Amino acid sequence: MRRTFATLLTVWLWLGGAAMAQGIDPTADWPNTDFGTATIDLSEVRSGGVPRDGIPAIDGPRMIAASRERGLDPAEPVLTVAFEGTAARAYPLRYLTWHEIVNDEVGGFPFAVTYCPLCNSAMVFAREVEGQVLSFGVSGNLRHSDMIMYDRETESWWQQAVGEGIVGVHAGTELRELPGWLESWESFRAAYPDGIVMAEPRGYGRAYGRNPYVGYDTSGWPFLYSGEEPPHGISPLARVVRIGDRAWTLERLAREGAVTEAGVTITWAAGAASALDAPQIAQGRDVGQIRVRNASGQDVPHDVIFAFAFHAFWPDGTWMLAH
Structure with a gap:
């Protein structure tokens, strides 16, 4: 039987929604975040029902040759990143759906691949900000149903859909958005036969x-x-x-x-x-x-x-x- 989103919502509320129903403070447990510096009304922020890092970001993903990947269906969506002078890279949504952020780098260039399922936003950002390389995690909080990311270095909050710091020392700072696009696995393989693809993460039980x-x-x-x-x-x-x-x-x-x-x-x-x-x-x-x-x-x-x-x-x- 096809499981509907209404059923999912019931399960989600049962698992994590109790905390939301009790009016959980989404700013709690962030002792290192400067809430005195913000570009938004904090009343717009709400808990997504999971704690910080309850959705674990991936750091330095394993990549394999696209020709070796046997587990993806031709129609499955991947987020493609193709920097000049490097092999094109595919990040399957089958992994991004469960992890939402991948901190990666190629040729010494650090970047983040992000996906928020609730608003279908799939974006790629440079991770160097004002001379510092940031690594991003999932805060567990939402604003307008979009993921709020945080950086581990300053614990500033970042709005994923707009790529901008909203709370903390980086409030008002814009991340540099990089070209990336959603396409089918079949399309990626045809366009980039020598490309590479993110391998299945190990040890997460998803x-x-x-x-x-x-x-x-x-x-x-x-x-x-x-x-x-x-x-x-x-x-x-x-x-x-x-x-x-x-x-x-x-x-x-x-x-x-x-x-x-x-x-x-x-x-x-x-x-x-x-x-x-x-x-x-x-x-x-x-x-x-x-x-x-x-x-x-x-x-x-x-x-x-x-x-x-x-x-x-x-x-x-x-x-x-x-x-």
Whole structure:
């Protein structure tokens, strides 16, 4: 029997929601965080029902040649990072769903691969900030249903969807966003036959490949979100491609195939499964995959985020609707 998101919500509330129902203070147990310096209203922060590092970030992941990987389904989504002069790297959502942050580096360049399932935000950031290399963890807290990260060096809080420090000594500091894109495992292998892929993490006992958010992206409302609905009749959990403060609906891109606007070309292709649909990620419905390039053909940093999150973090943003 297909397990619905409503069932998941019941289980989640039973496991961790009791603490939320008792009004847990999300700022508790952070003695080294400077709460006197913040760019947000702390009343917007709420516990996600898990403690700090209850969702464990991965440091220095094992990587293997893509040609050696036998456990991924062709339609499974991966987050691709392809820095010039290095082998392209794939980070499967089957792992990111359970860990949300991967602290990695290549050629001495440190970066973080991040994924927030509740708002479908998958972003890559440089980890060097003001001359210091930071390592990120999952705080267990949410704002507008988006993961709040923290850095282990100063215990500042960072909003994942916007890549900006919100509490602590780094409040107001912006992380440098790097190009990365979601695509199917099959697409990655075809484009990068000499690429490498994150291997299954060891020692965590997670059910990799299983989707703990069954039916989430077809549910009626985001988990732990109390903000406004998006405008223009757009469903809160509709996927949109965000570039800066502009958003294009995936529905429009799938219909038109390619759109050239605002200095970028966005292309859509079928073949990538939703990680937030079926009990097994590989069985998720096809939501397609996009690529964003500028006029010079270079990949552009972007995000494929749920519409409610775009509206929450960019309330004055521009919706690039069909003409």
